Amino acid sequence: MKHAHIWVSIPICLMYLLAILGNCTILFFIKTETSLHEPMYYFLSMLAFSDLGLSISSLPTMLRIFLFNVTGISPDACFAQEFFIHGFSAMEASVLFIMSIDRLRAICNPLRYTSILTSARVIKIGLIFAALCIMFVLPFPFILKRLKFCKKSLLSHSYCLHQDVMKLACSDNRVNVIYGLFVALISLLYLICIAVSYMLILKIVLGITSHKGRLKVLNTCISHICAVFIFYVPIVTLAALHRFAKHVSSVVRVIIADIFLLVPPLMNPIVYSVKSQQIRNRILTKLCEKQG
16 A cells, blocks of 8 residues: 555656646746736736645645655644635635636626726735635634544545534534535535626627637637636535445545645646747747747
């Protein structure tokens, strides 16, 4: 088993390294390049920051388990990790929702887009949603701390999640179940709002007579649609397995849970670098300068 952990740790370490490097690269270029100081790229920097936080939050326990085969974690460290993972996940869901509204606004009213979404407004929107995420996630460690854990138990995942930890309690956890469901419904509401935004975008696109014009408008949304699928598909799959497929192998659940934390931070910088011509050009220019 130790040999298996070592072999698994190699791709996991590589994925973490690429995810952190990719998101730091995105943040660096958006900060240093004045041509990227636009609402869409500010929102992208928020997404990169959320991905970076998500990667760093899960890094300690994932590496301890797969690299050193150390499975133990103290309750306080577990509660802290759970807070940061849920916090950055909520932040990513919020940013994806904001970006869908941003795309709708840009397509619906392109002439007034830059005058409506000024830099100051973008920062305010980001801070408001970040504060809301902290407010919703902050009770999680406290309502877990009040529970009694009678004996040492194994978690279902390689990191701490609220719904996973609360199941190990031997005291009444109804408050945790109700509040967890409330937060899950908010996440579902974000997904519904994103879907509605794209229905409205599709309606506008279908009203464009030119085939080239339709493709041009849709092309501006491809990166965001990919990011939404990358983030939500593992979450929905994991939720469905917990609810409807309780006899599925624990290994399958662990893999899907790890995909939820590893794949979005890894794939989002790649998707946006490939699809965004401005970012791609800046990266290629920098690489050419270094080679020259």
